[in-house]
Amino acid sequence: MSTSRQVVVVDNGGGLIKAGFGGEREPSAIVPNCLHKPVASKKWVHPNPLNTPGSAEEDLTSASVRRPMDRGYLINPDLQREIWSHLFTSILRINPSESSLLLTEPLFSLPSIQHSLDELVFEDFNFTSLYVADSPSLVHLYETSRSPTGLLSKAQCSLVVDCGFSFTHASPVFQNLTLNYAVKRIDLGGKALTNYLKELISFRSVNVMDETFIIDHVKENLCFVSLDLPTHLNIATKTGNHNLFRSTYVLPDGVTHTKGFVKYPPQPNTYLPEAKDQILPQQHHNNTHKLDLTKNEFDLTNERFLVPEMIFRPADLGMNQAGLPDCIVRAVNACHPHLHPVLYESIILTGGSTLFPHFAERLEKELRPLVPDDYDVRITTQEDPLLGVWRGGSLLASSPDFDSMCVTKAEYEELGSARCRKRFFH
Numbered sequence: 001m002s003t004s005r006q007v008v009v010v011d012n013g014g015g016l017i018k019a020g021f022g023g024e025r026e027p028s029a030i031v032p033n034c035l036h037k038p039v040a041s042k043k044w045v046h047p048n049p050l051n052t053p054g055s056a057e058e059d060l061t062s063a064s065v066r067r068p069m070d071r072g073y074l075i076n077p078d079l080q081r082e083i084w085s086h087l088f089t090s091i092l093r094i095n096p097s098e099s100s101l102l103l104t105e106p107l108f109s110l111p112s113i114q115h116s117l118d119e120l121v122f123e124d125f126n127f128t129s130l131y132v133a134d135s136p137s138l139v140h141l142y143e144t145s146r147s148p149t150g151l152l153s154k155a156q157c158s159l160v161v162d163c164g165f166s167f168t169h170a171s172p173v174f175q176n177l178t179l180n181y182a183v184k185r186i187d188l189g190g191k192a193l194t195n196y197l198k199e200l201i202s203f204r205s206v207n208v209m210d211e212t213f214i215i216d217h218v219k220e221n222l223c224f225v226s227l228d229l230p231t232h233l234n235i236a237t238k239t240g241n242h243n244l245f246r247s248t249y250v251l252p253d254g255v256t257h258t259k260g261f262v263k264y265p266p267q268p269n270t271y272l273p274e275a276k277d278q279i280l281p282q283q284h285h286n287n288t289h290k291l292d293l294t295k296n297e298f299d300l301t302n303e304r305f306l307v308p309e310m311i312f313r314p315a316d317l318g319m320n321q322a323g324l325p326d327c328i329v330r331a332v333n334a335c336h337p338h339l340h341p342v343l344y345e346s347i348i349l350t351g352g353s354t355l356f357p358h359f360a361e362r363l364e365k366e367l368r369p370l371v372p373d374d375y376d377v378r379i380t381t382q383e384d385p386l387l388g389v390w391r392g393g394s395l396l397a398s399s400p401d402f403d404s405m406c407v408t409k410a411e412y413e414e415l416g417s418a419r420c421r422k423r424f425f426h
Contacts, residue, residue, distance in 0.1 A: 007397040014069040015165030018390040022397025059258035072166035129406035136160035136171035138392030163353035170331035182334035205298035226305040236302035
């Protein structure tokens, strides 16, 4: 394979696909990994890439959604083929038969799913070569490149906590290899949090069970991690109309606005200590309320911190699983004792769910009592948790050794998927 051939880097997440070219810092496109069917449409259509002018005009109220991934794993290769075809042809504008592909794959993917992916890559799209990477090793690679003289680079060891769309992993990485035997998982991620928020709002306010895209937006803009849950619950139940956590969200009406929005932008931050002296937006509520259709808006109070709380206390929701702090401790304890102190000092947070305000502070607060006193706990949140995996892939794709790491189309045709996959055993 010619080293001049372009490498396409695809972080194929259950919620979002991040795609671009090796060696670049930013992906060329971030696209929802799904098809949707708006109420007014008779056919399934591709969502617009995020942060494009066209996406602002899309009315996704009550839109149906089809996803090729379920619980993080590929269950519908035909649908994934359709989404990739649109991505490669209409968005990236590449010719796969003249390109190499670096693709991310969830940890512990089944051989049958791996085989389906290989068929897509080599038989449907005719890529010249393929390298399959796992997310933790790419996150570790990127973070070590950012601080060549830091602890990560010196120890070549980290604990990557990836709170993604489908599930959450705590993955020890040593010398850029994910230690699969020590990886621990919680079976919930951003999708479960959105579904839980749908249920809370539908039970208390207005039925939003069909509003996947809208409630995603509500979650991303209004939810936060509580640093003092008993106090916050007490405040939320006692302060009534002057609840510090109260925020008003206005649903799309399909006429004047096709996207929902927070009614008073400063309102979500009134619970912060620095906001205590501000005039609360609720004082202006009566003046503008008559301009709004009541059925088109709802208030959130304790839902704002109860939803992210799932990650820390899944048992409270009936899930027979440990919360994130315990998950991390179990992952560390599964490694050699010599690695324990450096793993606790090198925790890296990635994935969209780590973007909730106060996520890292709460995790450190809960971890500290579980960790031996003579160990430091240091948690680093990636500069952009949504793009950390992709940037690691871009870095790897531009390395001099990348070509030799790939499986070529000729090797795939000669040896088959199973034997080629041994090249990627991490």
